[in-house]
Amino acid sequence: MIVTAALRNTDCLARTAPVRLYRVAVQGYDLEHTETWESLLARANGGDAAAFSRFLTLVSPTLRAVIRRRGMALPPDQHEDILQEVLLAIHLKRLTWRADMPVRPWLYALARYKVVDAFRRRGAVLHLPIEAFVDILPQPEGEAPLSARDAETMLGMIDGRSAALVRAVALEGKSAEDAGEAVGLSAGTARVALHRAMRRLSQIAERMMK
Amino acid sequence: MTPEHRTENLIRDIAVRPLPQPYAPGALLGMVLGLIGLGLALFMGLFGFRPDLASAVTALPVQAKSLLALALAAPAFGLALASARPSAPLRLWPLALPGLVAAALVLQRLLAVPPGMAGAEMMGQTALACLMSITALSALPLMAGLWLMRRGAPTRPGLTGGLLGLAVGAGVAAGYALHCTEDSPLFFVLWYGTGIALAALTGAVLGRLVLRW
Numbered sequence: 001m002i003v004t005a006a007l008r009n010t011d012c013l014a015r016t017a018p019v020r021l022y023r024v025a026v027q028g029y030d031l032e033h034t035e036t037w038e039s040l041l042a043r044a045n046g047g048d049a050a051a052f053s054r055f056l057t058l059v060s061p062t063l064r065a066v067i068r069r070r071g072m073a074l075p076p077d078q079h080e081d082i083l084q085e086v087l088l089a090i091h092l093k094r095l096t097w098r099a100d101m102p103v104r105p106w107l108y109a110l111a112r113y114k115v116v117d118a119f120r121r122r123g124a125v126l127h128l129p130i131e132a133f134v135d136i137l138p139q140p141e142g143e144a145p146l147s148a149r150d151a152e153t154m155l156g157m158i159d160g161r162s163a164a165l166v167r168a169v170a171l172e173g174k175s176a177e178d179a180g181e182a183v184g185l186s187a188g189t190a191r192v193a194l195h196r197a198m199r200r201l202s203q204i205a206e207r208m209m210k
Numbered sequence: 211m212t213p214e215h216r217t218e219n220l221i222r223d224i225a226v227r228p229l230p231q232p233y234a235p236g237a238l239l240g241m242v243l244g245l246i247g248l249g250l251a252l253f254m255g256l257f258g259f260r261p262d263l264a265s266a267v268t269a270l271p272v273q274a275k276s277l278l279a280l281a282l283a284a285p286a287f288g289l290a291l292a293s294a295r296p297s298a299p300l301r302l303w304p305l306a307l308p309g310l311v312a313a314a315l316v317l318q319r320l321l322a323v324p325p326g327m328a329g330a331e332m333m334g335q336t337a338l339a340c341l342m343s344i345t346a347l348s349a350l351p352l353m354a355g356l357w358l359m360r361r362g363a364p365t366r367p368g369l370t371g372g373l374l375g376l377a378v379g380a381g382v383a384a385g386y387a388l389h390c391t392e393d394s395p396l397f398f399v400l401w402y403g404t405g406i407a408l409a410a411l412t413g414a415v416l417g418r419l420v421l422r423w
Contacts, residue, residue, distance in 0.1 A: 081213075089423065093363035101297070107296075
């Protein structure tokens with residue numbers, strides 16, 4: 001089973017448009033959880049304010065990136081205003097999403113309409129194909145990004161050597177052998193330790209999402 | 211405070227707001243169909259069904275008038291309601307099917323009609339009454355439908371309004387056919403078609419105005 005652990009660097013997010021994803025496929029290690037945009041919006045539409053807040057927070061980076069990348073015609077200080085208009089529209093129109101529809105096409109169509117509209121009202125013409133949204137963040141269904149802060153918090157909850165192993169393998173892309181050597185473990189022991197650490201992290205992640 | 215922080219605050223603020231008014235396609239459809247029915251009932255009360263209704267309904271051209279209009283109204287309603295949800299797939303080709311059948315009926319009649327008579331048959335006796343009736347009976351249901359449609363999120367307001375106008379006009383025409391005694395396809399395809407097209411155009415223009423969000 002190949003599963004990606006998406007660790008997002010929130011610091012760079014403020015300056016550069018695309019969200020940076022550190023993706024590592026680790027054989028047999030599952031850091032995935034069941035929090036999807038669909039489940040969040042479904043809960044939000046059932047009246048769960050926390051789920052809606054989380055949903056808006058999760059979709060903001062994608063929308064912000066599209067607006068910044070496409071919004072050269074407008075001064076950057078207006079980009080965040082446009083994002084806020086889109087977020088407000090998501091709230092006002094959220095009941096037009098049906099729980100049996102995928103969220104992303106719905107969200108991108110809605111956002112596209114609002115962004116084009118916002119630019120038009122500011123006197124700037126914007127050509128915004130729907131693909132602009134998909135290009136930014138081709139996330140497979142079911143994968144919710146964890147922020148760098150989340151990841152650090154989680155790594156702080158396991159022992160230091162395991163955390164160092166995970167950092168080396170998941171963030172720096174080293175092999176389990178090299179990572180084990182650095183902390184004084186044989187290749188086999190390092191793999192077992194890594195396996196246990198990832199399982200522990202996925203349990204922590206699940207708890208954090210609830 | 212950075213702009214991103216303002217956005218975070220906005221998200222916190224939005225998240226605790228009460229749910230917006232739901233987009234309810236079922237209620238919208240019920241309201242529009244109810245108003246069409248009400249208008250037609252009033253109309254029939256004033257002007258009556260065609261006197262030969264009982265015998266005429268067995269004739270194919272008479273059935274075609276109502277059935278073609280219904281075959282247009284049904285998919286148009288479905289598409290209009292679906293188009294108020296962003297990203298909903300819209301297959302517009304079913305709308306062309308009744309149009310093709312109507313064109314075939316016109317062609318068949320043109321080949322059968324005596325030379326020189328086609329023009330008179332096309333103009334009929336009641337063209338103006340037909341146009342005015344379909345337009346008048348469509349007005350209120352269309353307004354109500356557009357109003358309820360504002361709770362939706364049509365990303366192409368003109369298209370959504372046009373589809374709703376098309377559906378309402380065709381629904382009204384299907385009922386009006388029970389009053390109208392002109393059974394030549396040359397007449398009803400032209401005049402019902404014009405009435406329905408006027409309703410669709412009105413819906414499209416109004417849609418662009420009132421369905422923006």
